[in-house]
Amino acid sequence: DPLIPITDGSYWHVVSEAARPGLVSLLDARLGNTSAALAPVLLQWGTLGVECSMRARIPAMREFLLALSARAGAIALVRGQQAGTIGVLCCLQESAERTWSESELHLLRGVTDQLAIALDRATLYGQARDRAQQLEEALVELRSTQMQLIQTEKMSGLGRLVAGVAHEINNPIAFIHGNLTYARQYLDDLFGILDTYQATYPEPIEPVADLLAGIDLNFLKTDFKKLLDSMQMGTERIRQIVVSLKNFSRRGDRAGMKPT
Secondary structure: OOOOOOOOOOOEEOOOOOOOOOOOOOOOOEEOOOHHHHHHHHHHHOEEEEOOHHHOOOHHHHHHHHHOOOOEEEEEEEOOOOOOOOEEEEEEEOOOOOOOOHHHHHHHHHHHHHHHHHHHHHHHHHHHHHHHHHHHHHHHHHHHHHHHHHHHHHHHHHHHHHHHHHHHHHHHHHHHHHHHHHHHHHHHHHHHHHHHHHHHOOOOOHHHHHHHHHHOHHHHHHHHHHHHHHHHHHHHHHHHHHHHHHHHHHHOOOOOOOOO
């Protein structure tokens, strides 16, 4: 049977027992020497009753019962359709020989049929539980992937928004920043004309003298240049912010976290 590989390394494992008090417990015993020979016999016959282990006609049955210290025994195969292993249900007589009736063997076969059904249900339940666990893990991973996609889309949208804002800010700031140079040149030219006029006409006419007294020309010359310098620094700072925004918008398209 391809589902039941029977090799010399196979073994019988006692997983449950019910025994008269005082008998030696066989629970958790492993019988490795008789598995390869006994398994094919059970797969062929299903149920076997042996009156005396020493006179058993099947050597594998004799070795199996002797390994369990039994004088007689009835054995029935337990095999489900879903389980990947086979088992046996053994009724053992330790103290004397025993003749097994047909009704006893029939009862033994009925019990093994119920055990096989229970094993199949347990196997299917385990498979369903494992499948449910896999589906739950897949759902968690799907939700995580979905959140990553949402965050990626948000970052992409934010990057496009930032790039658009940076572009809109950059145009007028570049215009102001570029014109400040010409404004400084024009101001120098105007102050040059005023200086020349004052040197040529040191005594201005009365209306001009009144205007000069009202505006404090010397303070205006000094402060206007400081005002242009301040505007120059402000536009330069805004241009640096625009460059940072553009860099941030480009990083939104890359994988992983980036310092900002």
